[in-house]
Structure formats: structure tokens, C-alpha cells
Amino acid sequence: MKRIEIVRKKLTELSGERGVTAxxxxxxxxxxxxxxxxxxxxxxxxxxxxxxxxxxxYYRPAGVLPPQSxxxxxxxxxxxxxxxxxxxxxxxxxxLYPPNGMHLLIFGETGVGKSMFAELIYQYAxxxxxVGRDAPxxxxxxxxxxxxxxxxxxxxxxxxxxxxxxxxxxRPGLLxxxxxxxxxxxxxxxxxxxxxxxxxxxIDRGVYRRLGEADxxxxxxxLLLCATTEDPDSTLLKTFVRRIPMIIKIxxxxxxxxxxxxxxxxxxxxxxxxxxNKPISVSVNSMRSLLSYHCPNNVGxxxxxxxxICAKAYSDLVSGKKEDLRIVSFDLPSYxxxxxxxxxxxxxxxxxxxxxxxxxxxxxxxxxxxxFRNNEDAENIYEMIDTRMQELKGIGADEEEISxxxxxxxxxxxxKYTELSSHPQDFSSITNxxxxxxxxxxxxxxxxAEEKLERSFGNNIRYGMxxxxxxxxxxxxxGRRIVNPQLNVIRKEHDAEFTVALESLKLVDREFDIxxxxxxAGFLAVFLxxxxxxxxxxxxxxxxxxxxxxxxxxxxxxxxxxxxLGMDCVAGIDASLDENPQKVYTxxxxxxxxxxxKSDLLLLVDMGSLTDFSTALENELGIxxxxxxxxxxxxxxxxxxxxxxxYPLDYVYHETLSVNDLLSETDPLAPNKGQLPKLFILTxxxxxxxxxxxxxxILDSQLDYHNSLCxxxxxxxxxxxxxxxxLDSISRIGKILCVVSSFSIDLAVPHxxxxxxxxxxxxxxxQSLIDTENTFEEIGRTLSNMLKNLNSKNIFxxxxxxxxxxxxxxxxxxxxxxxxxxxxxxxxxxDRLIGNITIEEFPxxxxxxxxxxxxxxxxxxxxxxxxxxxxxxxxxxEICYIxxxxxxxxxxxxx
Numbered sequence: 012m013k014r015i016e017i018v019r020k021k022l023t024e025l026s027g028e029r030g031v032t033a034x035x036x037x038x039x040x041x042x043x044x045x046x047x048x049x050x051x052x053x054x055x056x057x058x059x060x061x062x063x064x065x066x067x068x069y070y071r072p073a074g075v076l077p078p079q080s081x082x083x084x085x086x087x088x089x090x091x092x093x094x095x096x097x098x099x100x101x102x103x104x105x106x107l108y109p110p111n112g113m114h115l116l117i118f119g120e121t122g123v124g125k126s127m128f129a130e131l132i133y134q135y136a137x138x139x140x141x142v143g144r145d146a147p148x149x150x151x152x153x154x155x156x157x158x159x160x161x162x163x164x165x166x167x168x169x170x171x172x173x174x175x176x177x178x179x180x181x182r183p184g185l186l187x188x189x190x191x192x193x194x195x196x197x198x199x200x201x202x203x204x205x206x207x208x209x210x211x212x213x214i215d216r217g218v219y220r221r222l223g224e225a226d227x228x229x230x231x232x233x234l235l236l237c238a239t240t241e242d243p244d245s246t247l248l249k250t251f252v253r254r255i256p257m258i259i260k261i262x263x264x265x266x267x268x269x270x271x272x273x274x275x276x277x278x279x280x281x282x283x284x285x286x287x288n289k290p291i292s293v294s295v296n297s298m299r300s301l302l303s304y305h306c307p308n309n310v311g312x313x314x315x316x317x318x319x320i321c322a323k324a325y326s327d328l329v330s331g332k333k334e335d336l337r338i339v340s341f342d343l344p345s346y347x348x349x350x351x352x353x354x355x356x357x358x359x360x361x362x363x364x365x366x367x368x369x370x371x372x373x374x375x376x377x378x379x380x381x382x383f384r385n386n387e388d389a390e391n392i393y394e395m396i397d398t399r400m401q402e403l404k405g406i407g408a409d410e411e412e413i414s415x416x417x418x419x420x421x422x423x424x425x426x427k428y429t430e431l432s433s434h435p436q437d438f439s440s441i442t443n444x445x446x447x448x449x450x451x452x453x454x455x456x457x458x459x460a461e462e463k464l465e466r467s468f469g470n471n472i473r474y475g476m477x478x479x480x481x482x483x484x485x486x487x488x489x490g491r492r493i494v495n496p497q498l499n500v501i502r503k504e505h506d507a508e509f510t511v512a513l514e515s516l517k518l519v520d521r522e523f524d525i526x527x528x529x530x531x532a533g534f535l536a537v538f539l540x541x542x543x544x545x546x547x548x549x550x551x552x553x554x555x556x557x558x559x560x561x562x563x564x565x566x567x568x569x570x571x572x573x574x575x576l577g578m579d580c581v582a583g584i585d586a587s588l589d590e591n592p593q594k595v596y597t598x599x600x601x602x603x604x605x606x607x608x609k610s611d612l613l614l615l616v617d618m619g620s621l622t623d624f625s626t627a628l629e630n631e632l633g634i635x636x637x638x639x640x641x642x643x644x645x646x647x648x649x650x651x652x653x654x655x656x657x658y659p660l661d662y663v664y665h666e667t668l669s670v671n672d673l674l675s676e677t678d679p680l681a682p683n684k685g686q687l688p689k690l691f692i693l694t695x696x697x698x699x700x701x702x703x704x705x706x707x708x709i710l711d712s713q714l715d716y717h718n719s720l721c722x723x724x725x726x727x728x729x730x731x732x733x734x735x736x737x738l739d740s741i742s743r744i745g746k747i748l749c750v751v752s753s754f755s756i757d758l759a760v761p762h763x764x765x766x767x768x769x770x771x772x773x774x775x776x777x778q779s780l781i782d783t784e785n786t787f788e789e790i791g792r793t794l795s796n797m798l799k800n801l802n803s804k805n806i807f808x809x810x811x812x813x814x815x816x817x818x819x820x821x822x823x824x825x826x827x828x829x830x831x832x833x834x835x836x837x838x839x840x841x842d843r844l845i846g847n848i849t850i851e852e853f854p855x856x857x858x859x860x861x862x863x864x865x866x867x868x869x870x871x872x873x874x875x876x877x878x879x880x881x882x883x884x885x886x887x888x889e890i891c892y893i894x895x896x897x898x899x900x901x902x903x904x905x906x
Contacts, residue, residue: 033068114234170223448523624636637664790831813873826903841885853887
């Protein structure tokens with residue numbers, strides 16, 4: 012008997028209600044866990060076994076239901092794909108929609124995973140017992156029969172014997188084969204109008220006729236899943252789209268977060284590891300390339316590219332060119348390697364996912380963790396400098412630009428350590444992280460520096476320096492170079508700190524029996540500058556100035572932006588139409604010279620020679636200047652808001668330019684593109700913006716804002732500013748979702764303590780708030796496709812208020828998928844009542860009302876508001892359907 016059959020037999024013997032782990036199975040068989048895990052995964056691929064849960068994963072023979080508390084397939088999927096949260100919630104609502112579910116239309120670009128998502132929906136329906144465990148899942152590609160309507164009818168509806176020449180037997184169609192399950196119509200946009208109309212009767216009434224049958228109606232209970240790469244409104248009949256009301260848009264790969272792309276890449280590599288039964292080592296530069304390269308055919312192309320890369324690595328292994336399955340950037344096709352030089356996403360990868368000192372990521376089918384090889388030290392600055400310099404040279408940057416960018420990276424690196432390490436809990440673990448010897452050495456260095464420089468240093472400097480020196484010592488011990496390209500600049504600008512740093516190197520040399528290069532003194536000197544009163548001048552906020560022709564044109568736009576934002580963050584300079592441009596330039600320069608501090612400048616101008624001021628200002632004043640022409644009030648608001656939040660010049664410039672996308676936006680399927688955020692999370696402190704900005708940085712790195720639907724804003728509140736006026740200003744721009752602060756604020760939104768965000772405890776709750784609001788956005792768009800007699804904008808908020816009232820009175824809070832279902836249900840109900848469409852009877856209505864009298868009366872009373880506003884009468888049958896959404900299994904008790 013083969014090993015895999017032995018594993019399968021033992022799985023059947025040992026699997027209880029929950030299942031059995033690979034480790035337990037391997038122990039009982041006396042086999043290697045890796046081999047057993049490989050066999051189990053192969054059995055799952057062949058649908059002879061199933062698995063559930065994570066850490067540990069439980070396996071069971073196919074057909075054995077997991078316990079009800081097990082995570083559903085869709086829940087597991089969305090955990091790794093946060094941008095598809097609202098897609099999953101829509102799918103759940105459609106599957107659970109009473110009495111038989113709701114037909115779905117899935118659309119998105121080629122390769123985004125529509126077919127896979129359809130299979131997940133089918134699996135979810137089986138898990139929730141909405142269909143039988145053996146319910147069919149039939150796939151039909153509409154493109155195969157796009158030009159032959161008669162053959163299309165034959166395939167879908169079936170054929171009666173004698174219907175045409177050659178039809179010598181009765182033949183069932185796909186609807187009959189899919190009875191009790193799902194029919195997946197792929198490429199439904201290739202279905203001709205006649206083909207779409209053929210499905211109308213079945214969608215409306217659940218009946219159909221075989222080709223050649225005139226007097227017999229057949230029934231089938233089938234949920235249709237349709238998929239298309241085209242805009243449904245332009246390629247499908249409106250009457251067809253109306254009959255499939257739940258429309259789900261799958262985002263493209265470029266619209267998903269870097270974290271999701273990492274999850275996809277990791278999953279594909281693990282699948283290849285399972286196929287080859289060997290771990291796969293992938294160099295960090297290869298990972299960066301895969302995370303960043305242009306992938307026009309989305310997830311499908313990403314999967315295929317990884318398969319090709321792994322195939323080449325396997326070929327090198329079996330031919331003896333390599334000793335293991337290892338992938339380095341040299342092995343990658345040129346179009347993938349180009350991803351290594353995409354600056355913005357490259358930095359995101361460094362800071363958030365992989366780190367900059369790792370050499371290989373190791374993927375093993377037996378582990379879901381992202382493993383690293385040669386990662387004995389924490390993130391350090393040296394590889395960052397090397398890679399950043401190569402990157403800048405690769406795009407043709409001159410020496411001055413390279414020097415400026417490296418200087419910025421160095422300071423960002425040190426500030427990140429010192430700012431994010433100021434929390435006591437982070438500091439308490441420093442000895443465990445770097446060892447007692449390092450901490451003691453840093454304490455001696457700082458004591459010496461305090462005496463020489465006559466100032467004290469906080470725990471944040473102690474923490475950051477400890478991590479840095481730990482990295483440096485390990486690097487020198489491994490014989491690797493330390494290079495500081497800014498050494499001469501640091502020595503000139505910070506002579507006193509540099510001298511102390513040189514003396515400190517001798518202490519490090521003595522303690523660890525090594526020889527530190529002089530370049531390291533430059534890095535230590537930067538740490539010693541961070542607590543200096545002048546250190547903050549580098550991060551002075553940029554200035555935003557509007558210059559426009561006309562009486563009060565510029566000052567009016569600047570004033571409107573300042574009033575709307577509730578802060579003085581934009582200046583306006585008016586220029587008459589006949590005024591000499593040189594005079595305008597002189598006035599602008601005098602204004603800038605009169606400012607107490609120099610800072611970068613964003614100019615917003617209307618036209619003409621005003622656009623040429625930036626070069627002259629940079630040369631004369633030594634500041635960086637960006638100019639945006641054709642200014643509008645919306646540009647001014649966006650620029651002022653971003654500048655007030657402390658963003659650097661390049662970022663504010665590009666974000667303000669994106670307003671042009673908003674002004675020309677015509678695509679209704681991308682409603683958030685280029686828009687200002689609708690939701691705001693506030694981080695507030697009273698002593699300055701430092702801690703509030705740190706909290707913002709943490710949230711920005713942890714939260715999915717759903718394509719700029721939400722933004723976190725760091726606020727400082729000083730005595731002369733009214734907190735209520737600041738909050739009012741933000742409320743006029745959008746909705747305040749929650750507040751993170753160490754003190755109470757009189758605002759009816761959720762509040763979170765600073766410590767809970769530092770500990771990451773509050774992050775899931777805040778993400779849930781954002782996800783819920785994003786779901787409501789999607790429901791509103793879904794309703795617009797479902798309603799025939801109403802405007803969804805006029806009804807959605809009314810229904811939402813009624814549901815919230817019911818939740819409050821019943822003390823039951825609906826789960827998200829149930830909430831989506833009831834919102835869609837009530838919207839369609841009122842639309843049907845206005846259109847005088849017959850309402851379906853509720854099974855055993857009187858008995859249900861008798862057994863659920865209290866909740867029935869609450870819902871009936873709350874729905875009275877909808878009856879009064881829309882001039883309809885909601886029958887008791889529908890009150891019962893609404894009440895069924897509030898069953899205990901669909902709700903959680905409010906906190």
C-alpha cells in the first residue's frame with residue numbers, strides 16, 4: 012500500500028468531530044511530519060480530504076462536516092485579502108438571503124480571481140447548509156456558444172427527443188444538472204441578448220422548458236453566479252442586470268494593498284513547495300521585485316510567473332547547478348526585476364513587510380509563517396543605504412539629489428526608532444532584544460554624552476541607539492562594511508556631537524573587541540542630535556501659498572480653505588492683471604524672507620509667468636519649491652490639509668495634483684478615486700503633535716483605508732484653540748469615525764486610549780469600524796442596481812436608521828453579513844410595494860408570530876416610519892422575514 016493510502020486510512024480512523032493535525036497523524040504512524048503534511052495536502056487537492064482552522068490546521072476525510080465554530084472558507088479568505096472584505100460580505104448576504112438566496116454578478120479585470128471567488132461562495136453555501144453537502148457546482152463558459160442561440164438553449168435548458176434532426180434522446184440541460192446547487196456562467200458578457208432573455212423566465216419564476224417542449228414546465232432551484240470582465244451596464248441588457256441585483260466588483264491587483272500581494276505571493280510559493288515537496292528559498296530582492304512589478308493580468312499572471320520561476324529553480328536543482336530550491340533576482344525575467352526600482356512601493360516593502368537586512372524568505376508547505384534565513388539581527392541602515400544608492404543611480408539621479416535623498420533616509424531611520432520606541436512597554440523588552448552588554452554600553456555612551464554636551468537624553472534615544480549598535484556590532488563581526496555617505500556633512504554640521512561619537516566608538520571597540528570604522532561615528536552623532544532643540548527644524552511644515560490674478564482671488568481661496576479646515580495653513584497673494592510679474596516675485600520673496608524659519612514651499616498659481624517662480628526661489632533662498640498651475644479652491648483645500656498634517660513637499664504636491672483626477676472623474680465604478688476622504692480618525696494630544704503623530708504612523712501602517720475612504724489625522728490642541736471649532740471644521744469635511752486620545756472628548760463616537768493603540772489592541776476594532784462604513788458604501792451602490800421604483804440614496808439612510816433602532820430596542824447587534832442582507836431586503840421590499848408586486852407568504856406565519864411576539868411588535872413599530880415616509884403598508888409576512896434576520900445566530904449581544 013502506498014504511503015498516501017496509509018495516511019488516508021489512518022485519517023479516517025483518527026478523525027473525530029474536529030479532525031486531526033498532521034503532527035498527531037505523523038506520530039501515530041511513525042512517519043515524518045513533513046511527509047504526512049505533504050500527503051494530506053495532496054489529498055485535499057484531490058478532494059479526498061478537507062482542512063479547517065489555522066495554527067493548528069485540522070484535517071478530516073472529505074464529506075465530514077467541521078464543527079460549527081470553525082472558520083468559514085470566506086472568512087479565512089478575507090483574513091488574507093482585506094480589500095475584498097465588502098465583496099465577501101455581499102457574497103454572504105446573497106447566499107443567506109431568504110428564502111433561496113440571491114443571484115450574483117461578479118465583475119473585474121482578467122485574472123483577478125472571479126472563478127476562484129465563485130467557488131468560495133459555493134463552499135460557503137455548503138458550510139452554512141444553504142445547499143446540500145453534495146450540491147452541484149456547474150461551470151458554463153458563455154463564449155463557447157455566443158453565436159449559436161439554438162445550441163445555447165440546448166445546453167442550458169436541455170433537449171426533448173425529436174426537437175431537431177439528430178435529437179434521438181431526451182437530454183437534460185445545465186439548469187437541470189445544477190438543481191439544488193449553483194450554475195456558474197463565466198464570461199456572461201458574451202451571452203447574446205437572445206441568450207440573456209432565455210434566462211428571464213427561469214430567474215423570475217424558477218421554471219424553464221427543454222428545447223422542443225411546449226406544454227411542460229420544469230422547475231429547478233439554482234443560484235446563478237455570473238462573471239464578466241466588462242462593465243455590466245454597457246455590455247448586458249438592463250433588464251438582465253435588474254434580475255441579478257447583487258453585483259460584486261473584485262479589485263485588480265494594483266488596487267490591493269502590499270500586504271495582500273505579499274499574502275498572495277506567499278500562498279503561491281507554498282503551493283509550489285507542496286507540489287515539489289521541498290522548501291523554497293526566495294531572495295529578499297526577488298520578493299521586492301514580485302511585490303512591485305507591473306502585473307497587468309493580475310492574480311492569474313502573478314501565479315503563473317511564480318510557477319515559471321519555481322520551474323526554473325527546480326530545473327537548476329535537478330541538473331546540479333544548485334544545491335537547493337533557491338531563487339535570486341538574477342533568475343527573474345527582466346520585466347519582474349524592474350519592480351526592484353519602483354521607489355515608493357520599494358520603501359513600503361522595506362519598512363512594513365520584509366525588512367532591509369534579510370537575505371532569503373523561506374516558504375514551506377508545512378508552515379503558514381513567513382520564515383527568514385540569515386535574519387539574526389533587526390532591521391539596520393547599511394543595506395538600506397547600499398540599495399537606495401543603487402536605486403537612485405539606476406534612475407539617473409545626480410550626486411546632489413543622491414546626497415539629499417540619503418540624508419533624508421538616514422534621519423527618517425533614526426526618528427522612526429526614537430519616536431516609536433518611546434512607549435514604556437516597548438522599552439521594557441530592550442534587554443531581551445539586544446542583550447544586557449549592549450544596553451550597558453549604551454548607558455555609558457549616553458552618560459559620557461550628557462556630561463560633554465550638557466544635556467540629557469530620553470529613553471527613546473537609549474532604545475534607538477541600543478538597536479542600532481547591536482546591528483553595527485554584528486555587522487562588523489561578520490566582516491561586512493559600514494559606509495556613511497553623509498559623513499562629511501554630519502561632521503561639519505554637528506561637530507560637537509561627532510566628537511563625542513568618536514570617543515564613544517573607542518568604548519564599543521573595547522567592550523566587544525572589534526574595530527569600528529569612523530563612518531559609524533556619523534550615525535551615532537545623528538542619534539545625539541535628535542533630542543537637540545534645533546533638531547526639529549528639519550521637519551518644519553511646508554508652506555502653501557496661493558498666487559492668482561484678480562481682486563481678492565487668491566486671498567479668498569486661501570481664506571475659504573483656512574475657515575473650512577479650522578486652521579491658518581494657507582497664505583494668499585493677489586496679483587492684478589496688469590502687475591509686473593517681477594513685482595509679484597519680489598513681494599513673494601520678501602514674504603518668505605520675513606518668515607521666522609525656512610521651509611519647503613508649494614505654490615498654487617493660476618496662469619502665466621507665475622509658474623516660473625520655483626527655479627528662482629530655489630536658487631536664491633535655498634529651499635525646495637513645487638508649483639501647481641490652474642489652481643482651484645479644491646486644490647487649495649487639499650494642499651492645506653495635507654501640509655497641516657505634516658506631510659513632506661513631494662507627497663503634498665502629488666496628492667494635490669490628484670485633485671485633477673477628481674475634477675475629471677467620470678467612472679461611477681471607481682467612486683473613491685481621487686476623492687477627499689469621507690471618514691476621519693483623530694489622534695489627539697495636548698502637549699504637541701509628537702505622540703499624536705506616532706499614533707497616526709502606527710495606524711497608517713496597520714489599517715486598510717479602502718482606497719482613501721478614511722484618513723487618520725494627528726491634532727495638537729493648544730490653549731488658544733477651541734477643541735469644538737477644530738472638530739466642527741473636520742466634521743464639515745467628512746465624518747469623524749473615532750478618536751484616539753488620552754483624555755475624554757465630548758464627541759459621540761468611539762474613543763480609544765493611546766496605550767491600546769501602542770499595544771495594537773484597538774487596531775482590530777478600528778479596522779472593523781472602517782470595514783463597516785465601507786460595506787455601507789457598497790450596499791448603497793448595490794441598492795442602486797436592485798431598485799426599480801426608488802432612488803437608493805433616498806432610502807438607504809432611512810432603512811439604516813430603522814435597523815439601528817431595532818438593534819437598540821432588541822439589544823441585538825446584527826453580524827455584518829446579516830446586516831447587509833436585511834438592508835437589501837427592506838430596500839427591495841419597499842421598492843416592490845411601491846411597484847405593487849406580489850409579496851411572498853411567510854411559512855407558518857401565525858405560529859412564528861406567536862413564538863416571537865416581542866421582536867415582531869418591535870420591528871412592526873419601527874417599520875412604521877418607513878410606511879409613513881414611503882406611503883406603503885408592510886404586511887405581517889414581511890415583518891416576519893425581517894424578524895428572521897434577527898435570529899440569535901445572526902446577532903451578537905452589544906457590549
